Amino acid sequence: MAEPLTEDEMRAWRTFIESSWALHTHLEDELRAQTGLSMNDYHVLVVLSEAPERRLRMGELAGRLVFSPSRITYQINSMVKRGLVRKQPCPEDGRGQEAVLTDEGMTALENAAPLHLVTVRDRFIDRLDPDELEVIHRVFDKVRKA
Template identity: 60%
Template sequence: MTESLDNARLTAWRAYIEASQRLFTRLEDDLRVASGLSFADYHVLVLLSEAPGQRLRMGELAGRLVFSPSRLTYQVSSMQRRGMVARQPCPEDGRGSEAVLTAAGLLALREAAPHHLHSVRTHLMDDLDDAEVACLTMIFTRLGRRLQGVGGTDAALATAPSDS
């Protein structure tokens, strides 16, 4: 049997779970009210806007979002219907396809970004001092790297069947 957490770690775990869920919900609610975008929409738009040629292979995008292929297909199809992204064959490999940011998607991102930044600042960043920001960065960078390297890697998750 696995050893239980001591009181300090249990308190930290529960505080993290509850606060992170509240934070995510608040950020997504603010984003939807300000722009009509979901957090997933916004994240896709950000990743595509930062990619060379504003395009990413579907598999790479799924890995970066930590989405299964079917979940990404659903997400991209929804955004495609709204004109924010296009899906095109991959020029280097006719078997693959890429998600491509459209002008409408870039405009949606540019309009949503200031509101989202304000929400992130208001609900998280403005309450942290420099040492706390550095600590969060260190913790989540290390955690992210470790989670990418273990059995449940992002690549494995991106190829796993979706439950959603």
């Protein structure tokens, strides 16, 4: 059985959980209200926009987004219905599927990005000094790699 958290550990953990959930909820609400996109939609669009030829195998996309196979399938199918992405067989083996960013998806991302950036800056970036941002980067890079 795990050792109980100390008072300081509990304080740090609760502050992280409560603030990150509140931030994510606010970002989600603002993005959806302004663009109709969810945070998952937006993240898929960003990752695909940065990929070679704006396409990735479904498994690789799921890995980058930290989604289960069923969750990525559901997400991409929802975005296909809205014309933001399309699915196609992988040219190399034909068995796998690729998610491909459509022109409509790229336009949606280009329209959403400046609006989303305002919220990200207002609720996170501009509230911290450069040293604090560096600590956050260092800490969560360590957590992500674990």
